[in-house]
Amino acid sequence: MSGTIDNERNFVRKATEIYGPEFQDHLRSKGFVSHWFLHYWAAFSEIANSRPFGPKVLDLGCGPGWSSIFLAGRGCEVTALDVSDDMLAIAAENAARLGFAGRITFRQGDMQSPALAIDEGVYDSALVMDALHHCADDVAVLRNTYRALKPGGSIVVVEPDWFHQYSPSSANDRKLFGTTERGLSSRTIRRSLVAAGFGKPERFYCVYATPAGGLVARMKAVIASVATVSVGYPHRPVLMYARKPE
Numbered sequence: 157m158s159g160t161i162d163n164e165r166n167f168v169r170k171a172t173e174i175y176g177p178e179f180q181d182h183l184r185s186k187g188f189v190s191h192w193f194l195h196y197w198a199a200f201s202e203i204a205n206s207r208p209f210g211p212k213v214l215d216l217g218c219g220p221g222w223s224s225i226f227l228a229g230r231g232c233e234v235t236a237l238d239v240s241d242d243m244l245a246i247a248a249e250n251a252a253r254l255g256f257a258g259r260i261t262f263r264q265g266d267m268q269s270p271a272l273a274i275d276e277g278v279y280d281s282a283l284v285m286d287a288l289h290h291c292a293d294d295v296a297v298l299r300n301t302y303r304a305l306k307p308g309g310s311i312v313v314v315e316p317d318w319f320h321q322y323s324p325s326s327a328n329d330r331k332l333f334g335t336t337e338r339g340l341s342s343r344t345i346r347r348s349l350v351a352a353g354f355g356k357p358e359r360f361y362c363v364y365a366t367p368a369g370g371l372v373a374r375m376k377a378v379i380a381s382v383a384t385v386s387v388g389y390p391h392r393p394v395l396m397y398a399r400k401p402e
């Protein structure tokens with residue numbers, strides 16, 4: 157069946173069956189070598205440097221753990237949560253390999269479940285990176301995050317844009333693994349943050365490419381930037397920052 161939590165849980169096992177053990181090598185390295193993820197990270201750092209963020213942080217849908225490792229590298233005290241035991245095992249292995257063993261607490265849980273066992277009112281900040289679009293009920297995830305934050309606590313959401321639901325990779329993952337692959341526009345994320353109780357979400361932009369010199373390249377970059385800011389296309393992540401009221 158498509159879109160079930162079991163499909164999210166079983167993703168690593170099934171992908172390893174189909175693509176071979178190399179798939180897990182990809183999970184062990186992607187956050188550290190893919191320029192896409194490094195752009196995410198650079199954009200996130202700019203937000204966290206200019207707004208209240210941390211030091212006690214909850215990383216929701218931590219996957220292979222690279223976001224948790226970057227946060228720990230910034231000096232944050234990180235709790236990393238994921239529904240998949242396989243992802244958590246790889247995340248713990250990545251953390252140990254990079255010298256962060258014992259500095260990140262890993263927890264298994266469904267961030268969408270109203271019954272999620274989570275420490276309430278204790279985190280300064282939360283990060284949901286590239287994971288909210290795997291949940292049919294994004295407001296439920298944000299409500300759980302709200303519960304976990306202290307008054308005045310902050311959240312950063314980093315998501316692929318609305319077109320993600322129509323991308324070839326989403327179609328492929330839906331077909332092979334039955335994972336939930338939504339496209340969340342900045343408007344949807346903003347509304348969901350407000351519905352969960354957060355105040356005044358702010359949107360940020362991240363442009364992946366560094367245009368080469370030359371008039372044509374620069375004109376393409378200007379067109380891509382304008383299209384990104386106006387309609388969110390070509391594929392650019394949506395970054396939102398919001399705070400729980402004091």
Ligand SMILES: C[S@@+](CC[C@H](N)C(=O)[O-])C[C@H]1O[C@@H](n2cnc3c(N)ncnc32)[C@H](O)[C@@H]1O
Binds near residue numbers: 243
């Ligand atoms: C595309 S990965 C992103 C991982 C990581 N945040 C990153 O940026 O590399 C999405 C992650 O969300 C997790 N996930 C999906 N649904 C979830 C849920 N309901 N609760 C917790 N984690 C979930 C998946 O297991 C997966 O590890």
